[in-house]
Amino acid sequence: NLAERKKIPELKSQLKKIKDSLTPSEKIDAAQKVDRKTRERLASLGYISNVQVIKKKHFGIHDDVKILLPYINKTEEAWELYKGGKGDEGIKLLRKIIEERNNMDLAYKSLALIYDAKGNTKEAIAILEQGLGVLPSNYGIFIFYMELLISAKKYDKVITSFEKMSIREAGYDPAIWNNLGVAYGKKGDFEEAIKTFEMALSLDDELPGLNNNLADTYYLHGLQLHDSFVFSQCFKYYKKAIELDSQYAAPYLGLGLAYRK
Template structure:
């Protein structure tokens, strides 16, 4: 793993040198392998503009390199410039028709355009002429995954990993496909086989740990990550994953120690600091939590999780006005989080900003319509404000979005009863009782005075098993 780490450092040095030369308008000279590394680095990090810039500089220096012209076509495809990408690869096909990368690039263009059947045909043709190339099987997996054919995708990701077990992206995509097709448990043996074949491979243990972690087998995941670390104490990612596994088991104190080993000494990452902050938060160590969240923000102003974390700490200390500032910052950085909107809404309500709270709940239900708390908490404010009709309408909306959620039906029934609309209330109560009889107790939690209603008790008794 250290070797791998040194390789990465070398690539980053080359990339930095390239960027300096471009920034200073100096002539850019690199050997072919260095240009390949620079382009690969940018595409791996989805920096396609920079990748194209590197391609142009490389082609200017090596105009007859088919490898670079192919890279250029692939980068253009990733940028969505399909016409130019196709023109470029067809020009290469004229020069070198048997090059498997011509078929691969045609496949990449087809995948990007959403022509998945065609993409698969191109990649299969490429695999026939170059059966030992893991990247071709990886692209086949990607095409099937984009096509929502997760079983076939998993098959080709596995093939890719048999040829190159070090491809971490292939591991992540394979785990995702197995998870979404609910076949992860059945496939743990695939990951175990790598550790059997090479018990001293840090990558094999690390990948096995990730598979166990995703399957929720935290004890086995812990053991696998510990093996990886035993072989290579500076395997930072393994320390990070071991820490996350300990968090899943609520072992926060141990997790903090592991997160502190998940980066080079004296060079903490914003992610690690944020995770350490969260562990302190779970232990109700507010000052330590806030300190680590703040350090994460100092390193990366865009770390929405850290802004949110400080909000949670202040919220727990009932410092709502201050919390609002941090929740707003988190939401501004990432407005697709239901959790952020709910926290901001609750804090706004605590300080009496009812209109702002309602707006935040509205936003939360747009972002996560299947989050029942967003609907329930929003409706409670309307009910408390005496807007029974508003609360009823809102719950009707919620029930339409989540018809199988009994709690929403019970709440709708309660509001209808409070508004004196008994016939509608009983109709909804019947739906709720059919969905989940035991939750009828919620009605009396919302409104204890309902226990004395005879008609209600009779209706509930009819549904008693």
């Protein structure tokens, strides 16, 4: 029995460290095309058919680049105000931009970034929800929203938001799937987490953080089930993460703990 090989307090401590190490995808970046096999897999699970991107049908003078450019410049000005120590002025300007032009995604993201940096994650999440209400297909807002929900430990909301999403990038971007897997893992639903991380890897299997997340999840699930076979799957992904990035510390820690079991 795997669980009996260590004292319970030590095991709980190690489990907590591994579980806490599951990381959202701030640094996961990919824009790869999906091969036919992966696309068929996504379709069979119902994900591609559910991704319905809302397209704008009518364009007017407000969409003219000459109209948009001043708002873009003002958004950059607001960010510079924040970086210059004038955060309140930056917030005020960004709110004014959103009030005048509510489909400026950069304004929502910049405002949420400022609130989050100031420690007000709740308000940052509210801003992104406002943005998604206007721009439900916006990838940048959605991925940032998922990451902040994970940071706020609102894992159920990550999952329900994903189920309601209308983001085409789910068909080819592993970052969205990684965040979803993290949410399942943090909830202790390791079976769903494994499925989701494997989906992410089917889109890009050369992301060290993603491989490490899947390894951690196999580690935890194997201990949870007292199943040595499930547990043994973690070794493959820890080693893969190290192979991809020899300077990445997390998989060395996980692999070391796994060998001690």
